[in-house]
Amino acid sequence: MAGTAARLTAGAFLMALALAAGAREHSAPQTPWHSLSPEQQRILGPVAPEWDRMPGFQQQRLLGAARQYPDMRPIQKQRFEQRIRDWSAMTPEQRRAARQTFQGLRQLPPERQHELRERWLRSHPGYEKHGR
Amino acid sequence: MNEKDFAERIRPWLARAEAQVGEVEATRLRAARLRALDAVREPVRLFGLVAVSEATAQTIRYSVIQRSLLWLPMLAFLATLAFQSVRESDPGEIDAQLLTQELPPDAFLDQDFRQWLEQPHG
Numbered sequence: 723m724a725g726t727a728a729r730l731t732a733g734a735f736l737m738a739l740a741l742a743a744g745a746r747e748h749s750a751p752q753t754p755w756h757s758l759s760p761e762q763q764r765i766l767g768p769v770a771p772e773w774d775r776m777p778g779f780q781q782q783r784l785l786g787a788a789r790q791y792p793d794m795r796p797i798q799k800q801r802f803e804q805r806i807r808d809w810s811a812m813t814p815e816q817r818r819a820a821r822q823t824f825q826g827l828r829q830l831p832p833e834r835q836h837e838l839r840e841r842w843l844r845s846h847p848g849y850e851k852h853g854r
Numbered sequence: 855m856n857e858k859d860f861a862e863r864i865r866p867w868l869a870r871a872e873a874q875v876g877e878v879e880a881t882r883l884r885a886a887r888l889r890a891l892d893a894v895r896e897p898v899r900l901f902g903l904v905a906v907s908e909a910t911a912q913t914i915r916y917s918v919i920q921r922s923l924l925w926l927p928m929l930a931f932l933a934t935l936a937f938q939s940v941r942e943s944d945p946g947e948i949d950a951q952l953l954t955q956e957l958p959p960d961a962f963l964d965q966d967f968r969q970w971l972e973q974p975h976g
Contacts, residue, residue, distance in 0.1 A: 786946020787953060798954035805953045812959070817949075820962035824952045826971050827962075838970050842961050849958065 750778035753785070765791045768807040776810065784810065
């Protein structure tokens, strides 16, 4: 009896935590474009037209990504600028799925990661020619 | 007649009477037996502070261990959450990595790519 009660309490607690985490993400306040620093506006320039329509949690993620910008290598900066607009145009579900797959890739040994990257690039020759 | 012989002699009588003892009486007898055993045992010092009976000490130890085991999965879960929140304190860090590495974000939505990822490798 006490065991069942404890299990129910633990289940309710875990559910509450999960809901709280979801609610916290979706309740992030919006940050108006004009309140960004000139540096942030420059980095996030490609998404400026859509910025004020984005939900707060998406803006926070993009601001977080922009904070990494100064430490990026030139090729990474170039990729960031090219991809950020398409990235922010994806649905939240697509972004979540992409992050999940990306994190799955990162958990593999480096040789296997390299092998899978090369395999994808070989199967998308158009991308290799223009986007790499 | 020593104590052991006496016990042997009365055992059949007690065994015969046992069948007539109801559930409630059996429980009360069991409790009384435990109290009696508890009374003759040496007191135990708990954590070197207070002297309690052996039975009480056992109950406390059992209760502490049982509760600890009950809370252990919860503590492990909270520790994992705390670890993740420290590791991912910047929610944009993964996005930045995803956007700047070799493959475009579309690749991670590619069904083929996801299947390759799940394939076992040697």
